[in-house]
Amino acid sequence: MNHQPSVVSALRCPVTQHAAGHNVGCGSANVSMVHGLLGLAQCNACGHWFRKDPAAAAYPEEIISTLSDLVAPGNSGLVLSGDLHGDAVRALMGEVLDSWADALREGSKDKLIADFDRIVGQIQLMRDCCAAVLPTQNVGTDALPRYLPAAELSEIKDSLDGLTQPITPESVDNHYPTRALYMAEIALGERRPYPVE
Ligand SMILES: [Zn+2]
Secondary structure (H helix, E strand, O other), X not given: OOXXXXXXXXXXXXXXXXXXXXXXXXXXXXXXXXXXXXOEEEEOOOOOEEEOOOOOXXXXXXXXXXXXXXXXXXXXXXXXXXXXXXXXHHHHHHHHHHHHHHHHHOOOOOOOOHHHHHHHHHHHHHHHHHHHXXXXXHOOOOOOOOOOOHHHHHHHHHHOXXXXXXXXXXXXXXXXXXXXXXXXXXXXXXOOOOOOO
16 A cells, blocks of 8 residues: 655645545645544535545444434535435435445445446436426426437338428427427427427
């Protein structure tokens, strides 16, 4: 292990990487100690999270205790917001920490942090699913829902050839084949939807 003598002075956002894959900070001395047990701090300048002494051993119970404290309902705002979004992640962290507690106690060498990449993937899937189900006014025109793969949508477009009227707000409302073409073009990203009345 590469162990450098640490200078005892004001805590600074680290500019050296202490382990492969860890991010590097900005060197600012404007940092806040967020949790004392493992010396968890955050840089107020660049947002980087780090431990005061990254080389110090961390025991499973300390790790779980620190992370549990950060997401405890009484600690809203410490890391997570106190609204729906913070509460949702708080519930999620309960599941994650249950799983990690066992893994850490067993001395697991699994890349536990990768759980977050998979969770983000699952959240993205759920987001797209919700975007397809929610009313248009609750999704907005920025998130064009894609109900079908582009190849199938293109086939629907081709199938409507010769059956549609010119696309206008009126024909989209009154003529189903034209409406189908309109929806397919929106889903393919070829057309912006008409504003919702
Ligand atoms: Zn920084």
